[in-house]
Amino acid sequence: MLELNGLTKRFGNVTAVDNLTFTVQKGEIFGLLGENGAGKTTTLRMLATMLKPTSGTARLAGFDVVRSPEEVRRRVGFLFGGESGLYDRLTVYENIQYFGELNDMHPREIKKRIEELADIFDMKDFLNKRAGKLSKGMRQKASFARAIIHNPDVLLLDEPTSGLDVGAMREVQAFLKVQKEKGKTILFSSHTMSEVEKLCDRIAVIHKGSLVDMGSTDELLKKHGTQTLEDLFMGLVGGSK
Amino acid sequence: MNWKHVMIVFKKELKDIVRDRKTLFTSIILPIFLMPLLFLLIGGGTEKMSEEMTTDITVALTADSYSEAAQWFLKESLETQDEDITIIEPVADPWEAINSKQAKLVVSLDRDFKKKLEALEPFTLKVYYDGSLSRSGGAVGSLMSAIDKLNEGIAVKRLEAMGINPQILTPVLVETENISRTGDGNILLMMVLPMLIAMLVAVGGIPAATDLVAGEKERMTFEPLLATRPSRMSILMGKYLTINLFSFASVIATLTGMLLAFFINPDALSMGMGEIGGFNLDTGTVILCIAVTILLGMTFSGIQLAISTYARSFKEGQTYLSLLMFVVIIPAYATMMVMPNDIQLYMYLIPVLNTISAFKLVLGGLTNYTGLILAMVTSLVYVVLSLLTAAAMFRNEKYLFRS
Numbered sequence: 175m176l177e178l179n180g181l182t183k184r185f186g187n188v189t190a191v192d193n194l195t196f197t198v199q200k201g202e203i204f205g206l207l208g209e210n211g212a213g214k215t216t217t218l219r220m221l222a223t224m225l226k227p228t229s230g231t232a233r234l235a236g237f238d239v240v241r242s243p244e245e246v247r248r249r250v251g252f253l254f255g256g257e258s259g260l261y262d263r264l265t266v267y268e269n270i271q272y273f274g275e276l277n278d279m280h281p282r283e284i285k286k287r288i289e290e291l292a293d294i295f296d297m298k299d300f301l302n303k304r305a306g307k308l309s310k311g312m313r314q315k316a317s318f319a320r321a322i323i324h325n326p327d328v329l330l331l332d333e334p335t336s337g338l339d340v341g342a343m344r345e346v347q348a349f350l351k352v353q354k355e356k357g358k359t360i361l362f363s364s365h366t367m368s369e370v371e372k373l374c375d376r377i378a379v380i381h382k383g384s385l386v387d388m389g390s391t392d393e394l395l396k397k398h399g400t401q402t403l404e405d406l407f408m409g410l411v412g413g414s415k
Numbered sequence: 416m417n418w419k420h421v422m423i424v425f426k427k428e429l430k431d432i433v434r435d436r437k438t439l440f441t442s443i444i445l446p447i448f449l450m451p452l453l454f455l456l457i458g459g460g461t462e463k464m465s466e467e468m469t470t471d472i473t474v475a476l477t478a479d480s481y482s483e484a485a486q487w488f489l490k491e492s493l494e495t496q497d498e499d500i501t502i503i504e505p506v507a508d509p510w511e512a513i514n515s516k517q518a519k520l521v522v523s524l525d526r527d528f529k530k531k532l533e534a535l536e537p538f539t540l541k542v543y544y545d546g547s548l549s550r551s552g553g554a555v556g557s558l559m560s561a562i563d564k565l566n567e568g569i570a571v572k573r574l575e576a577m578g579i580n581p582q583i584l585t586p587v588l589v590e591t592e593n594i595s596r597t598g599d600g601n602i603l604l605m606m607v608l609p610m611l612i613a614m615l616v617a618v619g620g621i622p623a624a625t626d627l628v629a630g631e632k633e634r635m636t637f638e639p640l641l642a643t644r645p646s647r648m649s650i651l652m653g654k655y656l657t658i659n660l661f662s663f664a665s666v667i668a669t670l671t672g673m674l675l676a677f678f679i680n681p682d683a684l685s686m687g688m689g690e691i692g693g694f695n696l697d698t699g700t701v702i703l704c705i706a707v708t709i710l711l712g713m714t715f716s717g718i719q720l721a722i723s724t725y726a727r728s729f730k731e732g733q734t735y736l737s738l739l740m741f742v743v744i745i746p747a748y749a750t751m752m753v754m755p756n757d758i759q760l761y762m763y764l765i766p767v768l769n770t771i772s773a774f775k776l777v778l779g780g781l782t783n784y785t786g787l788i789l790a791m792v793t794s795l796v797y798v799v800l801s802l803l804t805a806a807a808m809f810r811n812e813k814y815l816f817r818s
Binding site for chain 1: 419420434435635636639640642645646812815816
């Protein structure tokens with residue numbers, strides 16, 4: 175579903191992402207683990223066609239991110255953590271509806287899908303409230319709903335639980351598991367070890383733009399002889415510092 | 416570019432901005448109320464000043480030159496020439512008298528004026544006024560014309576006494592007739608209105624432009640938007656149309672405000688310089704003028720969009736875009752006094768000046784198709800250039816994701 179082959183991004187003399195190669199299967203939750211500035215967001219931005227790779231290729235559902243950006247975006251739901259990126263002066267309903275319209279959905283289909291998402295995320299009480307008046311947790315739920323209004327095959331999630339309280343974080347995690355069961359491909363970036371360990375089928379540790387190691391949590395722990403993911407991460411990242 | 420996507424973005428931006436009270440207030444509501452207030456205050460002030468200069472002209476004799484005969488002479492000879500002139504009690508210090516509003520003007524007469532008058536010799540009447548005070552400096556004209564009439568009256572009497580026809584002093588009879596087809600008040604309108612419209616068209620979209628890209632970047636709504644299906648050009652065009660709409664809405668709001676001022680007090684717009692009206696409008700000129708104005712708005716909307724794309728944050732966008740105001744204000748003020756007949760061909764080629772020139776032509780009842788067509792063609796080039804610049808900025812990730 176997702177294939178990265180030697181994906182590289184340079185900003186002037188700085189190499190933000192260096193020769194990343196991996197694939198993510200349909201129905202898999204794949205974690206990108208790295209410190210701030212490791213290149214996780216740049217990778218996700220390239221996959222969402224916002225940034226053009228300097229070299230290498232990335233294909234999403236068979237479509238090249240450079241050659242067929244519109245086809246790629248049609249199949250992608252992109253979500254930022256930390257900042258929910260909602261239009262404060264629009265209601266939650268209008269925010270989600272806008273993205274449905276942008277993704278060429280029929281008005282009837284949008285209405286039905288919003289009702290469905292309002293049920294999933296328990297948003298009925300604040301669906302008609304302006305986004306600017308919502309709590310962080312409510313905003314994040316609305317952002318999730320907006321990102322998947324068009325039922326994308328691939329979810330690109332950049333630290334989606336950042337800043338959320340435990341309850342909201344659990345809801346998001348539960349939602350991701352349901353999406354996985356539905357066969358969605360999820361590329362998930364985080365620096366929260368416990369979350370990655372809990373959710374991801376496989377992880378890729380990246381440091382300073384380069385892939386350090388990749389595999390399932392168990393495989394990696396066994397391979398590097400560590401007990402926890404945190405120790406593993408520090409061993410990999412610390413070793414390459 | 417997909418027009419369906421363009422319209423989705425445009426409608427959303429419109430809804431979003433209409434709900435932004437700050438932008439709505441500065442672009443639309445403020446001009447509607449500010450313009451009548453501004454014109455009524457300035458117009459009212461000018462009218463009051465002109466009234467002060469021409470009515471209730473108090474003239475005092477200096478104490479040094481005072482005599483009963485001098486006081487009587489002034490009363491008899493000047494008050495009868497102009498009913499607005501009143502001769503008051505003598506004053507010791509002319510400056511003090513004028514500045515304490517005791518008198519608007521002070522005069523002194525030769526002490527032996529009566530003897531000279533009777534001997535048919537000239538005598539001196541000295542007028543003291545304070546040029547820094549409009550009520551005093553402006554009143555000199557009225558007093559001088561009263562003195563001219565007095566001189567003429569005395570000369571006529573003397574000639575008649577000598578048995579000479581006084582007409583001998585007037586070999587040429589001068590007659591003047593104002594044949595302007597427009598009202599006198601249009602002159603001020605020709606100076607102010609084109610400048611105001613050009614400035615508003617050029618800068619009216621700034622609040623919207625700042626919010627639509629730089630604001631979106633700051634609020635982190637921009638990246639999710641770019642990750643949706645529409646191409647960047649569709650998103651750009653939707654935002655561009657919104658900025659255009661706002662720049663024209665601000666012009667319409669301002670013109671509505673000016674019309675309100677005109678209905679409240681018709682003299683407000685001309686600031687007491689005469690009546691406004693008698694426009695001799697040529698349809699072709701008006702159409703070309705509107706076209707040039709719309710193209711100016713489109714050019715500046717493109718520039719504003721490019722600048723807003725370059726800016727990292729709302730504040731940075733505001734700073735850059737406020738600098739754009741100077742680019743507009745300087746040529747607008749520089750050509751404020753240019754009258755329709757004085758417009759040079761090069762003025763039709765320069766953005767802002769082309770719109771000002773076109774409006775001056777319309778208000779002056781003149782036509783210059785060569786100039787206006789040149790203005791339209793060059794304006795079209797400017798629109799394309801500004802849009803290409805905005806598109807290049809919007810496509811360039813270096814500017815789009817500047818941080």
